[in-house]
Amino acid sequence: MTEQADKYRDAAQQMNRLAELDEEEAETKDSIEEQLDTELKSIFSNTHIMSEHEEITKLSSTFNVNATDARKQLSSFPNEYIIQDHTIPDLVRKMRKSRRALKGTHRTKMSKAIDTMIDAYADHLQKCIGSITWLNDYTVPLSKMRYNEKDLSKLHKMKDSDIRRETVDSLCKYWEAELKQTGMAYGKEYSELAKEMRLAKKGFRNAIAKISNQSITKTKKQRQDDFIIKAVCENPGISAKVIHERMPTSLFKISSPNTISKSIKKLDIVSVDGEYYKVPSMIKKNIWAYTAAFIDSDGYITLDRNLNPRVGLIATGTRGKAFMQEMHKSIGYGRMHLDQKSPQQTRLIQRLNFYSQDDVTNLLTKCLPHFRLKKGNAKLLLELIRMKKSYKKADWYKPRCDEIFKLMKWENHKDHVGYDWLKEGIYLTDIAKLQGNCKMSAMDSMEQVGTVLKRQPSNFYAKYLRETKEAMGRTKMPDEMEQQVLSFLETGKKSIQAELEGNVPFMSPAFIKERIEEILSQYGISERQRFELKNAMV
Numbered sequence: 001m002t003e004q005a006d007k008y009r010d011a012a013q014q015m016n017r018l019a020e021l022d023e024e025e026a027e028t029k030d031s032i033e034e035q036l037d038t039e040l041k042s043i044f045s046n047t048h049i050m051s052e053h054e055e056i057t058k059l060s061s062t063f064n065v066n067a068t069d070a071r072k073q074l075s076s077f078p079n080e081y082i083i084q085d086h087t088i089p090d091l092v093r094k095m096r097k098s099r100r101a102l103k104g105t106h107r108t109k110m111s112k113a114i115d116t117m118i119d120a121y122a123d124h125l126q127k128c129i130g131s132i133t134w135l136n137d138y139t140v141p142l143s144k145m146r147y148n149e150k151d152l153s154k155l156h157k158m159k160d161s162d163i164r165r166e167t168v169d170s171l172c173k174y175w176e177a178e179l180k181q182t183g184m185a186y187g188k189e190y191s192e193l194a195k196e197m198r199l200a201k202k203g204f205r206n207a208i209a210k211i212s213n214q215s216i217t218k219t220k221k222q223r224q225d226d227f228i229i230k231a232v233c234e235n236p237g238i239s240a241k242v243i244h245e246r247m248p249t250s251l252f253k254i255s256s257p258n259t260i261s262k263s264i265k266k267l268d269i270v271s272v273d274g275e276y277y278k279v280p281s282m283i284k285k286n287i288w289a290y291t292a293a294f295i296d297s298d299g300y301i302t303l304d305r306n307l308n309p310r311v312g313l314i315a316t317g318t319r320g321k322a323f324m325q326e327m328h329k330s331i332g333y334g335r336m337h338l339d340q341k342s343p344q345q346t347r348l349i350q351r352l353n354f355y356s357q358d359d360v361t362n363l364l365t366k367c368l369p370h371f372r373l374k375k376g377n378a379k380l381l382l383e384l385i386r387m388k389k390s391y392k393k394a395d396w397y398k399p400r401c402d403e404i405f406k407l408m409k410w411e412n413h414k415d416h417v418g419y420d421w422l423k424e425g426i427y428l429t430d431i432a433k434l435q436g437n438c439k440m441s442a443m444d445s446m447e448q449v450g451t452v453l454k455r456q457p458s459n460f461y462a463k464y465l466r467e468t469k470e471a472m473g474r475t476k477m478p479d480e481m482e483q484q485v486l487s488f489l490e491t492g493k494k495s496i497q498a499e500l501e502g503n504v505p506f507m508s509p510a511f512i513k514e515r516i517e518e519i520l521s522q523y524g525i526s527e528r529q530r531f532e533l534k535n536a537m538v
């Protein structure tokens with residue numbers, strides 16, 4: 001019973017960690033989208049009505065990117081708001097019909113639920129309007145028109161400048177007539193303005209009618225992909241044959257198990273012995289954040305009695321096998337041990353382990369900013385590996401290795417009630433002292449890698465931070481690598497502040513700078529190249 005309870009607690013801990021990552025991802029995505037939306041509005045506001053081709057050309061010249069990247073910068077239309085295969089208007093209509101049979105508190109609760117649904121749908125429509133960049137300056141008259149989500153989708157599909165100008169012309173005519181009519185007494189002129197407003201509304205509807213319904217409906221291929229993703233998410237381990245059998249008639253006729261298996265390869269779905277599993281999007285978006293969360297919940301960072309570093313991830317069952325294979329492919333190194341028997345005769349165990357010092361260093365360095373529970377273990381292992389590479393002959397090497405072994409034991413078992421610390425020669429009163437004996441800064445001093453970052457911390461680091469961000473802005477560096485560099489920059493700032501206060505930071509500014517330059521050099525923006533580029537510009 002206790003073992004089962006521990007499993008439930010571990011599962012809950014993992015879900016909480018993944019939920020935190022999703023929240024962080026959503027917050028970051030929202031902030032980036034808000035910043036990008038503000039920039040786009042400033043670019044397209046107070047200008048003439050442009051076609052989509054002209055918008056892409058302007059974005060390309062403004063952000064110095066190619067046309068494909070510029071097209072991606074344009075706001076995409078939000079997905080249709082559907083709950084249990086019902087659109088919101090249909091759902092509200094059914095809820096209102098059901099409300100007729102209710103009385104008292106049940107009727108009041110249903111009314112509140114309907115109001116909440118309507119408010120959420122109104123926010124959704126506002127996002128739809130915001131995605132139509134060429135109408136950002138005309139939202140006031142647009143709000144007076146009759147439209148639904150389908151009409152807004154047609155407005156978003158308008159690519160040609162002529163049809164866009166026709167639509168804006170109708171909105172402006174209505175707006176002008178409305179402003180003239182405000183405060184006017186009823187009379188002949190009032191009636192003429194009312195007629196102009198009606199004609200303007202009719203012109204707006206006619207412009208929308210020129211966009212065919214076929215242009216906004218999903219193709220059969222898109223509907224097929226949506227069905228496959230939904231089937232795999234709801235039924236992990238499903239096969240292509242079963243997916244094909246469950247398809248509606250319209251999709252069943254144009255599909256086969258063979259075509260489904262080919263489509264699955266493009267949908268971030270992993271196949272294990274003919275069974276399909278949908279991998280989390282976090283693996284693709286930020287593999288290091290996901291790996292850190294996985295190690296925190298279902299992994300380990302430790303070392304053996306011979307002081308060999310050991311890092312591993314553990315999963316169970318066929319679904320775990322799919323995750324391990326996908327993570328091994330995304331990380332690019334490590335050794336997999338699949339389908340191992342469990343001592344408890346339960347599901348097969350899947351492992352992804354890292355043994356070599358280089359692999360462990362690369363993995364922990366990239367995951368370090370994202371650790372929540374095992375950050376202390378990671379720092380100890382990075383310190384030990386650096387010592388083993390260059391300082392085996394130092395007087396303090398062996399004593400510090402013993403201290404790191406004790407600290408690693410303490411990190412791994414500090415939550416275990418009743419653990420026999422004396423068996424390992426560990427005294428809890430000495431833990432703080434052992435942690436303060438970190439040799440990272442001492443190794444920096446011995447290597448004489450102290451740079452101007454230490455001699456002129458405030459001015460130089462601000463300049464270095466600014467130039468590094470500018471250099472990243474001129475390249476196509478992946479988002480996860482850019483976030484990693486920014487995390488190192490923030491850590492370097494804290495390390496410099498710690499040195500100014502007379503404290504010993506765990507990672508010295510020089511060591512952090514080496515890691516940053518190592519990442520930047522992969523994308524052709526080394527410190528030397530930035531220096532030469534700056535002088536050339538001057």
